[in-house]
Amino acid sequence: MAGKKTLLLSSAALLLPVANASAAVSPAADELFSVFGLPVTNSMVTSWVISILLIVGIRMMVGRPQLVPSKGQAIIEGFLVFVRDMTGPIVGKKAFNAALPFILAFFFYILIQNWSGLIPGVGSLGMGYTGEDGHFHVTQPWIRPANADWNGTIALALVAMASWLVIVLKYDGPAVLIKDLFGNKADKKEVGAGMWMALWPVFLMVGVIEVISICIRPFTLSVRLFGNIFGGENLLHQTNFFPIFYFLELMVGFVQPLVFILLFSVYIGLICNHGDDEHH
Incomplete structure (x- = not known):
């Protein structure tokens, strides 16, 4: 490309990570390499690195519990008490001990993944070129938040719904689930x-509608999270990380895991939480 030089990274991007970045974030994650023909994208690598750092960081902070x-x-x-007190009454005592590890895992994972998009260098370090305007344009960023990739949020939603099904069947059984639905x-x-x-026909029809709503829950969970984080990434890049929008995305990054775990808790509580005095 005449007048343009291909670069691996911009040295200025290390200090001003967005000043020379591309104006918008691509909807699709970029493939960094492949393993046995399977593509490994920048969002996948980011999710693995953040997960490892999250595990190591918590272990280092807690150490040997005292x-x-x-x-x-x-x-x-x-954080544990905050999440427990918020979701416990929704899930109910019967299934809460089984649901709590999933709730905590979803909350911390989504929170850290969301905030990973606010780290300097995200979206501006990677392969690209220096344009005629003298600015560095990133065409293949090395770092992309996992939740800014729809594949990542779909995987989260599918894991959440599979966990919901296992917990509901374990603590209420298929008979109670069918009775609750139909x-x-x-x-x-x-x-x-x-x-x-x-x-009877009315409640059977309501049951069919409820089954349809359950089937689309992975879609709604994934789109809600992806849309907010992907939209925020674009907003930050197009406004050069303007402080007000940066603070806004900091709040959005915290609210979205709360929404996710609250909905997950509601889904379980609708079946399992019928009060301590009510028996199926």
Whole structure:
């Protein structure tokens, strides 16, 4: 390309990571290399690195748990108590112990992955070229937040729904699940036998609609998370990380894992949380 020089990275990008970056983020993740013919994208590598750092970081902060917690242990315990108190009443006592590890994993993973897009160098370090305007244009960034890739959020949503199904079947069983979906919710003594029988088609139709809504939950969970993070990445790159938008994305990055775990908790609670005095 005449007048343009291909570069691996811009030295200025190390200090001003967005000043010379491309104006927008590509909807598709970029392939960095392949393993046995399978593509490995920048979002995949970022998710692996962040996951390793998350595990190592928490282990280093907590160390050996003590009765009198260290500062690192106190911070982690504070997050655990916050998530537990927020989701416990929604999930219910019966299934909460089984659901809590998934809830915590989703919360911390999504939170750190979202905030990884705010690290200097994301989107501006990679392969590209210096244009005639003297600016460095990144065509293949090395770092991309996993949640700015729809493939990553779909995988998260599928794991969440598979976990939901296992927990529901374990603690309530298929019979209760089917009854919750298609059963007649009316009280036969209050509405009478005739009305109770007449309501069966209505509740069967409601059950079909509920099954459809369950089937589209992976889509809605993944699109909501992907749309917010991908849109935020584009906003930051097009505004050169303007401080107001940077702070806004910091808040969005925190709110989105809360939304994800609250919806996950609601899905479980709708089936498993019927109150301590109610028996199926």
